[in-house]
Every structure is written in structure tokens, then in C-alpha cells.
Amino acid sequence: MTAGSASPQSTTEPLLVLGLGNLLLRDDGVGLELLKRLEGRFADAPGIELVEGGTQGLALLPFLERRPGLLVLDAAAFGAAPGTVHVMWNPEHHAAPRGIGAHEGNAGELLDAARLIGYLPEQVCLVGVEPADISTGIGLSGEVEGALEAALEAATAAVARLTAS
Amino acid sequence: MTAQRVVVDPVTRIEGHLRIEAMLDGKGTIQDAMSSGTMWRGIEIILRNRDPRTAWAYCERICGVCTTVHALASVRAVENAVGITVPRNADIIRNIMFLTQYVQDHVIHFYHLTALDWVDLVSALGADPAKTAALAQAVSPHWPKATTGYFSDVKATLSKFASSGQLGIFANAYWGHPAYKLPAEANLMAVAHYLEALKWQKEIAKIHTIFGGKNPHPNYLVGGMACAIDMQSDNAINMERLNYVKGLITQAQGIVENLYLPDLLAVASFYPEWTTYGGGLGNYMSYGDMPQNGIGDPSTFLFPRGIILDKDLSKVLEVDPTDPDQIREQVAHSWYTYPAGTEALHPWDGVTEPKYTGPKPPYKQLDENGQYSWLKAPRWRGKAMEVGPLARVLIGFASGRDDFKEVVTEALGQLKIPAAALFSTLGRLAARGLETRLAAHWLQAEFDRLVANIKAGDQQVADTTRWEPATWPAECKGFGFTEAPRGSLGHWVHIKDTKIANYQAVVPSTWNASPKDSEGQHGAYEAALLGTPMADPKRPVEILRTIHSFDPCLACASHVFGPDGEKLAEVVVR
Numbered sequence: 113m114t115a116g117s118a119s120p121q122s123t124t125e126p127l128l129v130l131g132l133g134n135l136l137l138r139d140d141g142v143g144l145e146l147l148k149r150l151e152g153r154f155a156d157a158p159g160i161e162l163v164e165g166g167t168q169g170l171a172l173l174p175f176l177e178r179r180p181g182l183l184v185l186d187a188a189a190f191g192a193a194p195g196t197v198h199v200m201w202n203p204e205h206h207a208a209p210r211g212i213g214a215h216e217g218n219a220g221e222l223l224d225a226a227r228l229i230g231y232l233p234e235q236v237c238l239v240g241v242e243p244a245d246i247s248t249g250i251g252l253s254g255e256v257e258g259a260l261e262a263a264l265e266a267a268t269a270a271v272a273r274l275t276a277s
Numbered sequence: 278m279t280a281q282r283v284v285v286d287p288v289t290r291i292e293g294h295l296r297i298e299a300m301l302d303g304k305g306t307i308q309d310a311m312s313s314g315t316m317w318r319g320i321e322i323i324l325r326n327r328d329p330r331t332a333w334a335y336c337e338r339i340c341g342v343c344t345t346v347h348a349l350a351s352v353r354a355v356e357n358a359v360g361i362t363v364p365r366n367a368d369i370i371r372n373i374m375f376l377t378q379y380v381q382d383h384v385i386h387f388y389h390l391t392a393l394d395w396v397d398l399v400s401a402l403g404a405d406p407a408k409t410a411a412l413a414q415a416v417s418p419h420w421p422k423a424t425t426g427y428f429s430d431v432k433a434t435l436s437k438f439a440s441s442g443q444l445g446i447f448a449n450a451y452w453g454h455p456a457y458k459l460p461a462e463a464n465l466m467a468v469a470h471y472l473e474a475l476k477w478q479k480e481i482a483k484i485h486t487i488f489g490g491k492n493p494h495p496n497y498l499v500g501g502m503a504c505a506i507d508m509q510s511d512n513a514i515n516m517e518r519l520n521y522v523k524g525l526i527t528q529a530q531g532i533v534e535n536l537y538l539p540d541l542l543a544v545a546s547f548y549p550e551w552t553t554y555g556g557g558l559g560n561y562m563s564y565g566d567m568p569q570n571g572i573g574d575p576s577t578f579l580f581p582r583g584i585i586l587d588k589d590l591s592k593v594l595e596v597d598p599t600d601p602d603q604i605r606e607q608v609a610h611s612w613y614t615y616p617a618g619t620e621a622l623h624p625w626d627g628v629t630e631p632k633y634t635g636p637k638p639p640y641k642q643l644d645e646n647g648q649y650s651w652l653k654a655p656r657w658r659g660k661a662m663e664v665g666p667l668a669r670v671l672i673g674f675a676s677g678r679d680d681f682k683e684v685v686t687e688a689l690g691q692l693k694i695p696a697a698a699l700f701s702t703l704g705r706l707a708a709r710g711l712e713t714r715l716a717a718h719w720l721q722a723e724f725d726r727l728v729a730n731i732k733a734g735d736q737q738v739a740d741t742t743r744w745e746p747a748t749w750p751a752e753c754k755g756f757g758f759t760e761a762p763r764g765s766l767g768h769w770v771h772i773k774d775t776k777i778a779n780y781q782a783v784v785p786s787t788w789n790a791s792p793k794d795s796e797g798q799h800g801a802y803e804a805a806l807l808g809t810p811m812a813d814p815k816r817p818v819e820i821l822r823t824i825h826s827f828d829p830c831l832a833c834a835s836h837v838f839g840p841d842g843e844k845l846a847e848v849v850v851r
Contacts, residue, residue, distance in 0.1 A: 171493060173478040224446045228434060229476050 123180040127274050128233070129154070130175065130266075132186040132219050134167050139194075139243030139256045142263075143185035146239070149264055149272075150185075159275060169222060172271065176226045181235040181274035185267060186219050188240025195255035196242040197263045199267040203238065212215045239263055279303055279760025282642060283814045288824055295790060295829050297820055298642060299806055305814060310799070310806040311645050312790045314652040321629040329355045329772050330499045330744075332780065333758045336768065337494050339782070340830060343382065344493035345374050345485065346761035347768070347782070353572055354768040355499045359748075360756025364737040367501035368568055369727045370425070370488050374495065374725065375566065375670040375759065377484040379716040380529050381796060381829040382762040382828075383666075383709050384537050387794050388467075391706065391825040393450040394818060395544050396467040397457040402436055404428070404465035412462045417539035419531075422473070431469040441749040451816040458547045467544065470536050481529050487518050501739025506731060519728060526720050533717040538843065541710040542691055545703055545733035552694055557805030558661050559588040562596060562788070565718065566760035579719055580760050583672045588700055590675040596657065598767050599756050601625065606653040606783065609795035613653060620795055621656070624769035625754055627781035644658065650792040654800065655783050660710075663801040664764025664788045665827060666709035671699065680718075702805070705826040746775035761785050763828050 131147025134140045147164055154160050167173045176182060188198045203223075219238065226232040241263050244253040252260075280303050286296035294316040300309040314516075320339050324332055333351035337344055356363065363371075406428035413423035439447075451710060459467070484493045488504050489495020496503045507513035545551075565575050565582030572758050575582045583593035605621035608614070614632040615622065622628060634648045643649040656662070673681030687713055689696060698704055743749065749772065757768045764785030771779040791800030797805070802824055811819045 168493070170475070170481070171482070173475070221446050224438075225475055228438060228446075229472050 123178050124232070125178045125180075126159045127181045127183070127271070128179045129160060129162045129174060129183045129271065130165045130172065130185065131163070132165045132167070132184060135250060136248060138242070138245045138249045138251060139253050140246045141250075142187050142241045142243065142252060142256050142260075145252060145260065146185040146241075146263055146267060149260065150267055153268060154271065160271065161203060170225055172222055173225060173229075173231060176222075176231045176233065179233040182233040182237070183224075183267065183270050183274060184219050184236070184238045184240075184261075186238065186240050187243045187246070188238065189243060189246075190240075192242045193255075194242050194244030195254065195259040197259055197266050198238065198240040198242065199266050200238040200240070202236050223264045235274055237274060239267045239270055280803055281814060283475045283811070283817050283820065284642060285817055285820055288821070288829065295824070296501045296643075297806070297824060298645075298804070299811075299817070299820055300645075301811060307806045307809045307811065307812045307820075309645065310803040311515050311643060311649055312652075312792060312800055312802040313650040314786075314790060315650075316629060317651050319629070319631075321627070321780050322784060324777050326776050326778075328746075328769060328775070329358070329777050332770065332777060333497045333499070334494075336782065337497070339784075343378065343761050343763065343830060345378050345489070345497075346759050346766055347494055348495070348497040349375065349759045350757040350761075350768040350782070351770075352497045352499050352757065352767050353759070354755045354757025354770045355772075356755070357572075357757055358753045358770055358772050359743055360753075361500050361740060361743050362571060362573070363501045364735070364740055366727065366735060367740075368571060369723055369730065370502045370504065372567055372723045373720065373727065374485060374488055376716045376720040378531075379762050380533060380713055380720065381481045383713040383716075384474050384532060385478050386709065386762075386828045387537055387541060387706070388471045390828065391822075392467055392471060392544070393447070394825055395457070395548065395823045396459060396471075397450040397452055397454075397464050398447045398450070398645050399439075399469055400457065400459070400461045401464035401468045402432065402439060404432065406465070409462040409465045409469075409633075413466050415534045416543050418465070420535040420539070422469075428465060428469060431472065432465060435468060450578055451818045454813070454818050456812055456817050456818050459544065463543060463547070467540055470540055473536060474532070477528070477532050481525055483558055484522055484525055487522055488514070498739055500741050500744055501737075504738060506736040506738055508731075512534055519724075523724060526717075526724055529720065530717045533713050538710055538714060541706065542688065544690055545707060548703060549694070551703040551822065552698035552701045554809045554819075555705070555805045555826060556588075556700040557807075558663050558799075559586075559700060560657075560660050560662045561585040561670045561671050562657055562664050562765055563672045563760055564594065564596065564598060564758040564765045566758070567745060579715075580669050581672055581676045581678060582766040583676060584662070585668070585671055585675055586660070588697075590671065590696070593672055593675050598758060598769075599625075602658070604655060604657055604767070604783070605659075606655045606787075607794045608648075608653050610648050610792040611650050614658060624767065624781035624783055625756075625771060625779070627769065627779065629698055629781070645793075648792075650790075651798075652787050652791050653783075654794040655788055656790040656794055656798075659794075659796070661716070661791065661794065661798045661800055661804070664785050665705070666712050666762075666764075667699065667705045668764065669760060670708040670712055680715055681711075684714050690758065702823045702826045709828070714801070727776035750777060752778075763830055764788060784830075786827075786830050790829060802829075 131143040133143040244255040283299045288295040296313040298311040299307045302308045333348040336351040337348035407425045409428040410425045485492040496524045505513040565578040565580050569577040584596050586840035601623040607621045610634045614630045752773045755770045767783045769781045789801040805823050
């Protein structure tokens, strides 16, 4: 496939569930906590792979290649009340206008880059939790801790939809 | 235009947190500049009292980009302290890891961290694909993807991407700024190659995975490397893996020779004025690296060791990082405190006592007369130094090395510029490309050396005779170094009763991004900005060009998904 081709890639890999975030920045690590809890439900399920992406940013590009679907678990600062669970399907633009850089690895940049080089899966879902506190430290805030169950249900529903399509 | 202060914070498309304040005169020319590292690192404190054999694993995680370089400097420091000479295979494998990092890092730097300072994406959307194909074929005859259809596809992808009105990863630049000079077709070619490089960069990193077990942050070992060599085993470095590495090296050479270098020279040819700006200090330092006969024999290093002062290429001075009178760090303008009466300390005696005296964030401006950075100010015999690709290439050139002279002379000839043009922002970018050419070539040579050594029956990758701390002296000091892609990296360790008593890392960006010292001498970034004219202080592309030419790397950033993203760079003009 050329860089410019927009045609769908052949999908030979399992569905990818990607947890993103920095455990050292409190609620920024919520995606990793969700991933850990999802592992309990899907660890042995066929056709699903769970990957802890941390803050690796563009180094995660190879993981996106040839996936039928992608579920991203992350903190999502959309300006809603802390603890709000956001579910977004196939967001047109991920637009995190910080420019590209291996350290500035957020989900938006990763998905933008994947789109440009033809690695973006057909179906992409983001399940994000609005953070309350992203200061340096370990452990989630009460608001985000309280949202974990709802986020987990949303993520499980997203996996069901991704595997059905 | 009145005198004003331009603040860029954070500087983006870099690794880490950097703030630049530039003071302009009434004509818009930079008269003074401040470079401030706004993030605290503190690895020295984390390492106190730890087992020196584990230090590399902590140090390596200082950074997620130059992930191997801190591990390499660290194991070399501990080996130097306790008296270990690593086997030849370990040296060669370390060299292969080192060169892999160079090729990947420099290509990423060119396309993904600095190209958008010179290449106008919006202009690319108006390019003629057929003319772009003709241009690409002329610039790089051996690169296969140079057809009208290919460039039409790329243009369509970009147009679709841009049509929503949001530019995503491309939003962070000053599109339409008069400082962009490339024709539309050159812009389209460069953006297409930006995407090609994005796809390729994940391939080359596999070399780190093969020898280091994982990437980023591959495994190192005090005494050698942690990868067994066994042609009969599926779980070791065997023929299949070596052949895979060989393929990746060939692919990397194609990227460097047929994509990176031709693009670099093509872009550079449109910006001759940038051979006159951004020179800066004119003092250059390299510790040297790429040992051919062990790390204890600098005379065999493929990257030579040395110092150049005042742009004088007629002599290369010696540098000894273990001499307490040569490299010393000052904190006059840094947020640290030293014991009373102490102005400068050699890293073996280094002290890391944070003392923040700056304003409470968010603040409008820093005080150039006070303390203004989390970086110390390292100096060589009291002089500020530039480190990195330009320093290495100039030192190789001035040392009379044929390989350096050949690539430099060829590039100068193609661009029709004199050697003095290298002392500039563009010279820094060119030097990075030229040393990548050498690195890609050396990568093959080191691979061949490894295969030959294995064929000769040598499978040893580690010397563990001094692994047990009981074999060490009660107290010892060591120095480990490497020429990281961004420049000279040194780790100084002091071991007492088998634990780390003191550890100091002086990294390339500490040299380049350093604040002023007690005598008011600027660091390399600051000096390089002086005298640069700015067309539009609200869109400071000139500052980005020069700062990006150093490939800044400061620390790890935060990471949150947001609808508007974070502000790319707060540019404030006062």
C-alpha cells in the first residue's frame, strides 16, 4: 500500500484494545486501569488482543496495522464533569495540535498518523473518562474511581460491537 | 516595531519541556535570549544508594526517545569504575544499537520534528502531481515511489485530511508564513516522504528488539550485552535473526541515501540565507564514540574525540572528562544551590540540590538576571560548548578523517557553499544528515564485523567475572560516555560499599540548552538565536528553525486526550 492510498487494508490481526496513559499523572492513568480490569474479562477470548500502550505514542503505530477494529481506553479531557464517561465512534479528527513528537504521544496524534499512512482500522472506538486530577502522583481521584464500572460496561459493549461488525 | 520580548512556551515538535524568551530590538532582531528547561529531572536523587548494576535501567527511562543512550553511558560508567572490559561482541552489538538509534532518530528529526519549519503543507495541496513526480525523479533517481499516480494519491489523502478545517498533527506550524520558500511541488514531495518515513521508522527499531529484547528501552548488562549468541538455538541471536537485521540495514541505507539526503539537500538549496544565521557559540565538543578496539582506546573511535574553539578548524584540542579541571557545572542561573563558596563542580563531586526561586506558574516572564532554568550550566575550562551532529562532523573534518571530509565536501559542492556556511542553522541540519550517511554505512560495517567474529568462533557477549560486588574495590569512581544523537552524554558514578554514593548525568541538551553561567556566557541555544531577524514576532518560525536544528530533548511530557488539544505553543509578544 502506498502512503497515499486510502483503500482499506487487509485485516489479519485480532481486534486491538489499547490502554493509554501515564500512571504517574493520577487520572491520566485511567486507561491503564480500565485495561487491567478488561483483562479479567477478555484475557482468553479469541480474536482480541489487549495492549498496554502507556505513553509510547507513535511507537505504537505498528500495533495498529491490519486490525479489523480498535478500542482506545484513555483519559479524555473534553471539559465535562470529572468522571464523565465518553464514548466516541470513528471520530473524524483527533486533532491534538501539538505537532508530532515521540514524547507528545497522545491518542489523537497516534490516530491521525495511522489515518495518514493507511493503518487506521475500519472501526475505531474511544472510551474515555473525564479526569479530575492529572497532577503528579499515583492513584485515581474519587470521581474517576467512581466512574470505572460505567466505563468498563461501555468498553465491554464496544468490544461486543467491534467483534460483531 | 518597538523593542519587545517574544515568549515561546512550550516549544513543540521537541522532546520535553522548553521555554524560550527572546528579546528583540526595534528592528525585530534578536538581541538577547533565554533558554529555560521548565521540568525537573532528578535522576541523580533516584539513583542514590542503589545497586550500580541496576542504574542503567533507571537511567534509560530518563527518556523515551534516546532510549538506549543512557543505558549505554551507564553500563560504561559502572564498568569503568569496577574495572570490566567487555568482550568484542558486546562492543560491536552496542555499536549496532548505537547506530540504529542514530539512523532512526535523525530521520525522524528531519521529517517529523523540523521539516514543517521549512515545508509548507498548505502549499503542497496546490501542487501538480506530474510535476512533483518529475521533481522527485530528478532529485532521487533511485527512489521507486515517484510516479504521478503516487503523488496524486498522497495529495488526495492530505486534501481529505485538511478539508475538515482541522489539521491535526499538521496544525502546529505557521502555514503561509512568508519565510516558507519551497515551490508547491517540493512541498508535496517532502510531505509524501514525511509519511514514508513515518512508516519506515517502526521497522528500523526492530534491530533494538532483536539485540535488546524490547524497544523502547532495550536491555543492557554491566559486563556486556544480555543477548546470547547461538546459531543452533531458536532463542538466541542466530542466522535467521542476523539475516533479518541485515535486511533492515539495507532498507535503512535506502531511506538515508535515496530519501533523507536528497530531500535535505533539496530543501536546503532554497534557504541560502540560513547559512548565515544560527551559528552561535562556535565552540564544539565531542567525547567520541564507536570503539573499534574497546572503549579504553579513543584513538580507534569512528567518531573522534576533541574540542574546536572559536570556529578554528585548524586545530582539534583534547578533552578529558575525568579531569576535574575541565568539565564543571555551574548553577548561577539555575534553580539549584551549591555548598557555600562553591561556584563550579566536576560531576564526580556534583551536587543536585534543587532550589526553585522562579515565579509561581503561570508566569509572564523569567528574569534573565536571576535563576531561570532547571538545567545546570556545564562548561569546558569555563567555556560554553555546542555538542551534537555539527560538533561531531566538524571535529571529524578538522581531525583530517577522510570519511568525514568526503561527505562534507560532496554536500558543500552540491549546495555550492563554503565550509564556513556550516556554522549556521542550516549547517547543523546538514551535519545531521551527513553523519547519518556515515552511520548507515558503519552499520553495515559493524554488522559484518559481528558476523566475522562469530564465524571465527567467538560467541561471548558478556564478561561476568566482576559481576559480584564482592570482587569490587570498597570505593571507586567511573565515567561512562556516548555520543548520543543529540550530542555528548556523560555519566559519572561514585560507588561506595557496593552502592551508588553519587551519580551525575550531564546530557547533550544540558550543554546545548544551558542557561548563562556566572560570567554571563550564553548556552548554545541562546547564543544561536542572537542576531536573527524575525519577520513576524507573533509567528516566530525563525526561533523554531534554529532551536529545532539542535533537536532539543528535555524530559517526558504529559498526555491527555482533548477535543481542542493542548495549546501548541503559547506565543506571547510583550
